[in-house]
Amino acid sequence: MVVVNRNGFIVFHNNEVLAIDNVFMAAVAFLASRDTGIGVGMRKTMIAIGLSAVAMATPAYADVQIGVLMPTSGFAAGFGLEEQGSIDLFMKSYSDLGPAGKLKLVIYDTRGEPAQAISLTKKLIDSDKVTAIIGPYLSGESEAAFPVANRAATPIVTPSSAKPGIAAANRPWAFRFSSTTDKTDKALIEHWTKKQSKPIKNVVLFYDGKDAVSSSDGKTVMPAALKAANVNVLDAISFQTGDVDFSAQVTRAKALNPDGIVVTALFTEAGHLVSELRKQGMTQPIAAGVELSLDHKFIEIAGKASEGVLTAAEFNRDSSKPTVVQFVKDYEAATHHLPGNSSALMYDTLSLMRHCIMSTGVVGNSEADKVKIRDCWANMNGVEAPIAGAVTINKDGDGVRQPNFLVVRDGKFVVDP
Amino acid sequence: MSDAPLLDVTGVGVTYGGYVALDDVSCRVVENSIHALIGPNGAGKTTLFNVVSGLVKPESGSLQFRERQYTGLRPDQILVMGIARNFQQVRLFPVLSVIENVMVGCHSRLPRTSFRDFVLGPLGRDKVDRLARERAAEMLDLVEYRGDTKAPPSQMTLVDQRRIEIARALASDPQLLLLDEPAAGMNPAEASQLSEIIRKIRGLGRTVLLVEHNTRMVFSLADEVTVLSAGKIIASGPPSAVKSDSAVVTAYLGNV
Amino acid sequence: MVFLQQLINGVMLGSTYALVAIGYSLIFGVLRLLHFAHGEVFMVGAFIGLGAVVYLHVGPLVALLCAAVGCALLGVVIEFVAFRPIRRRNGSLLAPIVSSLGVGLLLQEVATNLFGAEQTRFPPQFEGEMIRLGGLFVTSTQLFILGTSFVLMLAVHLFVSYTKYGMAMRASAESTDVARLLGINVDTVIVLTFAFASALGGVAGVLVGFAFSAISPFMGVSMSIKGVAIMLIGGLGSIYGAMVGGLILGVVEVMTVGYLASSYRDAFSFALLIIMLLVRPQGLFSGASAAKR
Numbered sequence: 001m002v003v004v005n006r007n008g009f010i011v012f013h014n015n016e017v018l019a020i021d022n023v024f025m026a027a028v029a030f031l032a033s034r035d036t037g038i039g040v041g042m043r044k045t046m047i048a049i050g051l052s053a054v055a056m057a058t059p060a061y062a063d064v065q066i067g068v069l070m071p072t073s074g075f076a077a078g079f080g081l082e083e084q085g086s087i088d089l090f091m092k093s094y095s096d097l098g099p100a101g102k103l104k105l106v107i108y109d110t111r112g113e114p115a116q117a118i119s120l121t122k123k124l125i126d127s128d129k130v131t132a133i134i135g136p137y138l139s140g141e142s143e144a145a146f147p148v149a150n151r152a153a154t155p156i157v158t159p160s161s162a163k164p165g166i167a168a169a170n171r172p173w174a175f176r177f178s179s180t181t182d183k184t185d186k187a188l189i190e191h192w193t194k195k196q197s198k199p200i201k202n203v204v205l206f207y208d209g210k211d212a213v214s215s216s217d218g219k220t221v222m223p224a225a226l227k228a229a230n231v232n233v234l235d236a237i238s239f240q241t242g243d244v245d246f247s248a249q250v251t252r253a254k255a256l257n258p259d260g261i262v263v264t265a266l267f268t269e270a271g272h273l274v275s276e277l278r279k280q281g282m283t284q285p286i287a288a289g290v291e292l293s294l295d296h297k298f299i300e301i302a303g304k305a306s307e308g309v310l311t312a313a314e315f316n317r318d319s320s321k322p323t324v325v326q327f328v329k330d331y332e333a334a335t336h337h338l339p340g341n342s343s344a345l346m347y348d349t350l351s352l353m354r355h356c357i358m359s360t361g362v363v364g365n366s367e368a369d370k371v372k373i374r375d376c377w378a379n380m381n382g383v384e385a386p387i388a389g390a391v392t393i394n395k396d397g398d399g400v401r402q403p404n405f406l407v408v409r410d411g412k413f414v415v416d417p
Numbered sequence: 418m419s420d421a422p423l424l425d426v427t428g429v430g431v432t433y434g435g436y437v438a439l440d441d442v443s444c445r446v447v448e449n450s451i452h453a454l455i456g457p458n459g460a461g462k463t464t465l466f467n468v469v470s471g472l473v474k475p476e477s478g479s480l481q482f483r484e485r486q487y488t489g490l491r492p493d494q495i496l497v498m499g500i501a502r503n504f505q506q507v508r509l510f511p512v513l514s515v516i517e518n519v520m521v522g523c524h525s526r527l528p529r530t531s532f533r534d535f536v537l538g539p540l541g542r543d544k545v546d547r548l549a550r551e552r553a554a555e556m557l558d559l560v561e562y563r564g565d566t567k568a569p570p571s572q573m574t575l576v577d578q579r580r581i582e583i584a585r586a587l588a589s590d591p592q593l594l595l596l597d598e599p600a601a602g603m604n605p606a607e608a609s610q611l612s613e614i615i616r617k618i619r620g621l622g623r624t625v626l627l628v629e630h631n632t633r634m635v636f637s638l639a640d641e642v643t644v645l646s647a648g649k650i651i652a653s654g655p656p657s658a659v660k661s662d663s664a665v666v667t668a669y670l671g672n673v
Numbered sequence: 674m675v676f677l678q679q680l681i682n683g684v685m686l687g688s689t690y691a692l693v694a695i696g697y698s699l700i701f702g703v704l705r706l707l708h709f710a711h712g713e714v715f716m717v718g719a720f721i722g723l724g725a726v727v728y729l730h731v732g733p734l735v736a737l738l739c740a741a742v743g744c745a746l747l748g749v750v751i752e753f754v755a756f757r758p759i760r761r762r763n764g765s766l767l768a769p770i771v772s773s774l775g776v777g778l779l780l781q782e783v784a785t786n787l788f789g790a791e792q793t794r795f796p797p798q799f800e801g802e803m804i805r806l807g808g809l810f811v812t813s814t815q816l817f818i819l820g821t822s823f824v825l826m827l828a829v830h831l832f833v834s835y836t837k838y839g840m841a842m843r844a845s846a847e848s849t850d851v852a853r854l855l856g857i858n859v860d861t862v863i864v865l866t867f868a869f870a871s872a873l874g875g876v877a878g879v880l881v882g883f884a885f886s887a888i889s890p891f892m893g894v895s896m897s898i899k900g901v902a903i904m905l906i907g908g909l910g911s912i913y914g915a916m917v918g919g920l921i922l923g924v925v926e927v928m929t930v931g932y933l934a935s936s937y938r939d940a941f942s943f944a945l946l947i948i949m950l951l952v953r954p955q956g957l958f959s960g961a962s963a964a965k966r
């Protein structure tokens with residue numbers, strides 16, 4: 001209900017009063033249930049009541065209001081907290097829109113749940129009357145939320161969701177800043193196989209069967225990329241978001257003795273899996289899809305086992321590009337942590353959203369303003385974003401960019417030449 | 418020793434939702450006697466046992482044991498004080514073996530488990546356990562139980578189960594033993610064997626308060642008989658006197 | 674060979690389940706109550722162990738001891754705050770359930786506020802050395818976990834079979850009334866049961882932390898559900914049922930993942946539960962059979 005970030009600060013969704021409300025609500029729900037004697041199922045509902053209290057956040061009398069959906073609690077909270085760092089940083093310097101007044105953000109926590117993403121998208125459009133929405137984070141959430149925004153003729157731009165086809169299915173209002181996994185996976189596998197001294201003919205593929213993008217990647221996108229590189233998949237082994245014991249999966253893979261291992265999973269599960277792979281003595285090279293999201297938590301969880309793992313990401317933290325250097329410096333100063341891939345994606349998406357508002361003369365939250373923003377994203381071609389550089393959006397509404405390849409060396413993600 | 422009774426029940430009343438189960442019941446049990454409590458079905462005998470052993474709190478009246486007022490004490494405190502009982506409906510622990518059932522009866526008489534015993538005891542079958550096992554075997558011997566001691570009690574005959582329950586009650590070394598229809602379901606030979614056991618128990622210096630429907634057994638065994646009918650004491654005295662009391666004959670004996 | 678390795682994996686997982694489930698069974702036995710916050714006690718144990726390792730720089734055994742003592746105290750506090758007042762007032766049957774759910778939520782909230790919502794882990798040296806046994810391999814940490822679990826299970830067995838209070842615990846589990854009439858102070862037994870069960874839960878928390886490096890305020894939630902399932906499989910309130918049931922569930926989960934797919938795992942566990950309920954509703958161990966050792 002109340003999210004604590006890595007620095008130990010309590011994030012009250014930018015609204016302290018609400019946090020008090022929320023605790024109060026939870027207490028009321030708890031006391032009510034005590035007297036009426038409500039059973040097990042109530043536990044979830046009680047949490048839900050507490051959370052929806054949070055969701056009633058941020059009343060803002062904005063000149064241009066943009067909704068933001070991201071997970072700041074639940075299993076994907078790590079991503080949301082990285083995004084939050086970028087939002088705070090961005091709003092400090094760029095909330096002024098000149099003649100259009102101020103940029104106001106209405107931020108809701110989706111908890112990483114598609115159902116929540118749907119209802120919060122409706123809420124942003126119907127009650128908060130936002131001009132556009134940034135988010136949600138996970139592909140499963142975007143898949144659920146995009147049709148809602150598309151029907152309501154409101155631009156929606158996810159910074160991060162990477163599962164192929166989800167923006168294409170919701171033309172003309174849905175976009176994504178990120179590029180899709182079919183492009184990044186193909187590039188990653190090409191790069192990975194080229195680099196190995198011992199040729200990779202057979203791999204075992206591990207995927208998260210519950211997370212939308214990891215699952216679609218593991219079942220179709222990654223196998224296609226491997227096939228294109230003439231690599232045979234011996235076995236595709238699944239696990240579920242939230243799992244911590246990977247011994248059975250790894251024992252099963254070990255028996256097949258592959259030349260390499262490919263993983264499509266979020267950072268937590270990938271961390272535990274990689275740790276177990278090395279623990280069981282599998283020393284094969286490992287490639288991990290973009291779902292890993294360059295999160296430092298991956299390295300924290302996997303420890304030494306993470307050394308040498310190759311992944312792809314849009315963000316190269318070690319770039320010498322001045323805007324990137326500045327971003328990394330400011331972000332670290334503000335949060336005491338290095339920015340991750342999610343931070344970079346959010347920062348660029350916010351920048352481009354502001355660019356669209358200012359360059360097309362958006363002044364408020366009218367239908368015409370929504371159309372202007374939509375057209376700006378749809379026709380984006382080589383627009384300079386502070387971190388990613390030139391950004392182009394293709395006819396499917398997807399970002400198109402070459403990913404960077406990063407490898408873990410001495411406990412850090414560094415660019416793999 | 419004074420002639421104060423071991424157990425002194427004064428003016429006890431118990432009602433169950435308006436139904437008067439015990440009405441102003443008073444009864445004195447003399448030390449080292451065999452005292453029988455008789456009466457028709459539903460008279461309130463078991464209820465009186467429940468009151469004396471602390472399972473039921475009386476609404477009025479008082480209880481004294483060795484001249485000490487103990488009304489309101491918890492059942493476990495009453496047992497520690499020296500009153501133990503069996504049950505009319507046998508209530509042995511089904512998942513414990515016969516010997517373990519009796520060992521649980523020793524609980525209050527075992528030395529306090531020291532921290533060392535608590536932590537290290539399980540590893541080396543501490544002395545407390547050995548003590549309990551020896552005592553339990555002794556009690557089973559006393560009640561002339563000859564069956565398997567490691568098997569669960571459900572495998573035993575009802576008669577044996579009653580013996581085990583008496584052994585379990587004796588294991589706490591009580592001064593007063595409450596026996597609720599211990600001979601129920603026994604044939605005459607078994608009943609007279611039980612009489613002998615009860616005498617033996619008295620011979621060890623204990624006092625027995627006995628509820629029993631078998632009048633032959635009661636009148637040959639008891640030093641003192643109290644008759645309860647519909648929650649009231651209608652007679653009390655030596656067997657010969659009670660046997661000829663007209664109220665008793667109408668209320669109870671006549672029906673047998 | 675792969676099958677044997679999977680069996681080892683399953684027993685590993687199952688032995689930690691068993692420790693949690695034993696606690697559930699002990700408490701259910703004496704109180705006839707599902708102690709839903711027991712999963713959270715397990716979680717607190719993991720954090721205590723982590724704290725001891727990180728801040729006091731102790732070894733694994735001392736960490737286990739810290740967690741055991743800390744959780745025993747926590748369990749006793751829970752009994753005094755959440756259960757005893759309700760028992761005293763003869764509250765409704767649902768009241769203690771809601772109360773234990775509340776305690777569980779509270780502990781989760783407190784842990785989230787203190788340690789954050791994200792997963793943390795023990796320092797890498799706790800992963801242990803790899804040991805090869807023929808074609809099989811285990812880590813020293815795994816052996817430590819297995820060893821600790823089995824020693825504790827043996828200790829539980831000896832405790833309930835051969836000590837005064839262990840026996841009193843089993844007697845109270847059968848009938849609190851009869852136990853009282855035999856001179857057992859059932860309130861003391863209940864406090865002892867909470868302390869004992871919670872200490873086991875805390876140890877299991879640390880062991881799971883060692884094994885899977887995934888300590889979070891929410892790690893107890895699924896453990897709670899598994900604990901209840903294991904208790905139904907093993908027989909309500911039977912500690913031997915909890916031991917065997919925990920091992921069975923661990924092995925079934927691992928085998929499903931190893932030979933089918935992870936998405937079937939919960940389905941198989943529930944199928945197992947349903948089959949048990951149909952074929953042997955009293956569970957593996959119950960009634961007279963539990964007395965046979």
Ligand SMILES: Nc1ncnc2c1ncn2[C@@H]1O[C@H](COP(=O)(O)OP(=O)(O)OP(=O)(O)O)[C@@H](O)[C@H]1O
Nearest residue numbers: 433436438456457458459460461462463464465505
């Ligand atoms: N818990 C109870 N609730 C309501 N009524 C009860 C309860 N216990 C006993 N009674 C009633 O109180 C009366 C006395 O019961 P009690 O068991 O003391 O009789 P008893 O003399 O032991 O009879 P018996 O010879 O059949 O054992 C009976 O009418 C019985 O129905």
Ligand SMILES: [Mg+2]
Nearest residue numbers: 462463464505
């Ligand atoms: Mg009776």
